[in-house]
Amino acid sequence: MSRTDILIIGSGVAGLSVAIKMAEQRQDINITVLSKTLESETNTSWAQGGIAAVWNLEKDDHQKHIEDTLVAGDGLCDPEIVRFVIEEGPTRVKELIEWGARFDKEDDGRFDLGMEGGHSENRILHYKDITGKEIQRTLSAKAKSYNNIKVLEHLYAVNLITQHHLGRNLTRLSNDIECYGAYVLNKETNEIETLLAKATVMCTGGSGQVYLNTTNPLIATGDGIAMVYRAKGRLANMEFVQFHPTALFTTTNENPDFLISEAVRGFGGILKTPGGEEFMQKYDERLSLAPRDIVARAIDNEMKVSGEEHMCLDCRHLDQQEFLEHFPNIYEKCKSLGIDPFVDMIPVVPACHYICGGIKVDAYGQSSIKHLYAAGECTCTGLHGANRLASNSLLEGLVFGDRIAQSVLKEINHLKWNEDIPDWDAEGTSEPNELVLLHQSWKELKSIMSYYVGIVRSDIRLKMALNRLHLLFLEVEELYNNSKISPQLCELRNLITIAYLITRGAQMRKESRGLHFTIDHPNQFDYLETTLM
Ligand SMILES: Cc1cc2nc3c(=O)[nH]c(=O)nc-3n(C[C@H](O)[C@H](O)[C@H](O)COP(=O)(O)OP(=O)(O)OC[C@H]3O[C@@H](n4cnc5c(N)ncnc54)[C@H](O)[C@@H]3O)c2cc1C
Numbered sequence: 001m002s003r004t005d006i007l008i009i010g011s012g013v014a015g016l017s018v019a020i021k022m023a024e025q026r027q028d029i030n031i032t033v034l035s036k037t038l039e040s041e042t043n044t045s046w047a048q049g050g051i052a053a054v055w056n057l058e059k060d061d062h063q064k065h066i067e068d069t070l071v072a073g074d075g076l077c078d079p080e081i082v083r084f085v086i087e088e089g090p091t092r093v094k095e096l097i098e099w100g101a102r103f104d105k106e107d108d109g110r111f112d113l114g115m116e117g118g119h120s121e122n123r124i125l126h127y128k129d130i131t132g133k134e135i136q137r138t139l140s141a142k143a144k145s146y147n148n149i150k151v152l153e154h155l156y157a158v159n160l161i162t163q164h165h166l167g168r169n170l171t172r173l174s175n176d177i178e179c180y181g182a183y184v185l186n187k188e189t190n191e192i193e194t195l196l197a198k199a200t201v202m203c204t205g206g207s208g209q210v211y212l213n214t215t216n217p218l219i220a221t222g223d224g225i226a227m228v229y230r231a232k233g234r235l236a237n238m239e240f241v242q243f244h245p246t247a248l249f250t251t252t253n254e255n256p257d258f259l260i261s262e263a264v265r266g267f268g269g270i271l272k273t274p275g276g277e278e279f280m281q282k283y284d285e286r287l288s289l290a291p292r293d294i295v296a297r298a299i300d301n302e303m304k305v306s307g308e309e310h311m312c313l314d315c316r317h318l319d320q321q322e323f324l325e326h327f328p329n330i331y332e333k334c335k336s337l338g339i340d341p342f343v344d345m346i347p348v349v350p351a352c353h354y355i356c357g358g359i360k361v362d363a364y365g366q367s368s369i370k371h372l373y374a375a376g377e378c379t380c381t382g383l384h385g386a387n388r389l390a391s392n393s394l395l396e397g398l399v400f401g402d403r404i405a406q407s408v409l410k411e412i413n414h415l416k417w418n419e420d421i422p423d424w425d426a427e428g429t430s431e432p433n434e435l436v437l438l439h440q441s442w443k444e445l446k447s448i449m450s451y452y453v454g455i456v457r458s459d460i461r462l463k464m465a466l467n468r469l470h471l472l473f474l475e476v477e478e479l480y481n482n483s484k485i486s487p488q489l490c491e492l493r494n495l496i497t498i499a500y501l502i503t504r505g506a507q508m509r510k511e512s513r514g515l516h517f518t519i520d521h522p523n524q525f526d527y528l529e530t531t532l533m
Contacts, residue, residue: 001194003417004032004150006408007181009157009224010203011035012042013132013394014376016139017092017401018201020099023146025409031149032195034184036156036487040136041219043205043377044394047132048261048329049116050103050124051398052391053089056113060121062086069392072118072291073385074514076237076529081363081382085392085399092398093125101138102127104326115266116390118291124391129261129327135394154187156487157223160200160231160372161421172232179231179372180418185487192424192485198415199408202228202359202367202374203397207498208256209491211352212450215247215259224378226494228359229501234368236380236529237357238498239505240515242388243455245271245295247351249310250337257351258333260313262390265289267326269315271299272345274308293387293515296350300455303349312345350455354393356384356515357505360531364407365400371415373408375400380529386514432483441472442492445499448472453503457518462507469500505530 006022008015011033019031035041054060065086070077097103103125104112114124127134143149161180164170170177181197204224208216229235246265247257265271265288271280283298284290290298299311315323320342324331334341359374361367361381367374376397383396432438452465473496480493509516511525 001196001421001423003196005029005198005412006031006201007195007197007199008033008201008203009182010042010205010376011039011151012044012203012205012376013135013139013397014401015201015203016143017398018203018375018404019149020139020142020146021402021405022409023149025405026412027146027148029148029412032197033143033149033151034155034157035151035153036223037219038153039140039151041217042136043216043220044132044397045136046215046217046259047135047394048129048259049263050114050126050131050391051093051135051394052119052123052389053093053125053395054086054123055090055111055125056122060123064120065123068118068120069383069389070385072387072389074387075524076385076514078382084363085383085396088399088402089395092395092402096135096138096398099138099142101134104128114263116262117265117286117289117295118389124263124266126263129263129329132394156185156187156490157182157227158185158192158485158490159183160227160369161194162231162369164231165421170232172234174232176370177232177368178370180421183424185485185490187487190484192426194421194423196417196421198412198417199371199373201365201404201408202372202378203376204378206377207355207495208352210446210449210495210498210502212446213247213257213349213351214255215244215257215351215353217256221491221495222498223491223494224374225358225501226497228367228369228372228374229497231369233372234360234531235358235501236360236531237386237505238355238501239509239530240356240384240386241352241502242292242354242356242515243296243350244353245292245299245350246313246348248333248337249347249349257349259353260330260346260348261327262292264313264315264327264330267323268318269313271295272312272314273302273306274310274312274345274347276345291387292390293517296455297517299348299350310347310349313348314345315341316343316345354388356380356386356388363403365404366407373404375404386516426484429482429484432479432486432489435488437479438488438492441476442495445472445492445495449499449502453499453506455517457506457516459507459518459520462503465503466500466507469496469503472496473500
């Protein structure tokens, strides 16, 4: 059993922001950050386009960014949350710059602000097409400069510890659930350790690995959301899954799919059929720069109608030197596959990219479970509503990281460890000897979600998905109860929970809104969140 004042599960933009902002103010508390693989293996590291913040006050203002976010969110954003994230955002980005983050500049020294779909002004700060890597590098270096932040790699959080582990029967109606830390699988020793914390912050990122095509790295298995669901915490809006319209199409089933950033369309890239015809005029007057959900549905429809395996992004008319300066990484990736963006159109398909729903938190990241906070992609803060505006998620991680630090530090002196927590009970379990079953179930799960709960949904498809998910759930629970657990088994189990939550949320929402589009309920009716019990 070990003890830490603050346990942060996740080392991406959200987790490291919380840690740094706490350590800045208190060097006398110990802060433990967990990564289930390497510290830098995060969705954050993969972000390409950039971070949205109002910067050029001659042309832009907070109100415009707020309006763009609300429009994208399609009636489901929390206006107060949107307001403060956008107003506080530039200050958080300035801090990031002070800590050493580089963003591209124009010749006159001003930031080169990019444009992305759904934004009414150029306001995306970026570093070439590897902004996320730059942010991860900056935050990791800053975190290292504090002696009281310990980043531990290869530690896999399995479950949150609550009164359930003291023998109490908790339900989703219990309003006094408390979190005492987490059970954590040490991947080196294969033992489950008890990690007690006075306050725990969930920053486990996204869930993209629940679909066949995804831009999310392998770590994005929805662990934090599933852990909070098992601990009977409140979640919301899980049906709103953002599919990025332009992942690079390959014939080799790469996982993850490589992203062709929206910034390429902002830069002038045009969507066309493989035959070279433009098609976006049929769907939206903003053409290739329409919001992601519209573009993803348009591409999906064009592929279904024509039977083509992909659509294309035409960059052949763009200035080659500028393209190379802005998108060196994208250019290299295309070239490595024999595609020359100046000669060939880039083949693209939609891929699961971001989940807007998750752990429901308040304006200071407090979840429905006491002493449990959450930030980043695993949360539902109210910023994104039914659809996330491009480049708003890194911003959300920074702003909520700061707010959680403020809030936790106010109460930390009054918090104690719960010393009665029992060790993990592995009695009656044996070494798993059927790993092939996990592999098969994982493939089945991804297929169910991609074919039945994808970009365009229907009542019958959702029902069929739930039937199949139920079978998978029973099989995997049996494995879980009888085997010594492994990260692979836990991730599969968590992804089945995520799949269930997305599908149930989609079934409950009898309307089409934002990222949730169903042919059986094409109109909009209510403005409520879906809360899953
Ligand atoms: C290809 C791509 C491009 C993107 N581009 C942009 C962009 O341009 N702008 C933008 O704003 N957003 C972008 N996004 C989205 C954005 O990157 C993410 O939403 C954001 O980085 C999430 O940050 P996070 O801190 O919540 O999670 P992550 O950065 O994903 O970090 C998750 C952390 O949790 C840890 N973890 C997970 N489960 C466990 C467990 N069980 N035990 C221990 N540790 C665990 C992981 O090891 C990791 O350290 C992009 C995403 C992708 C995939």
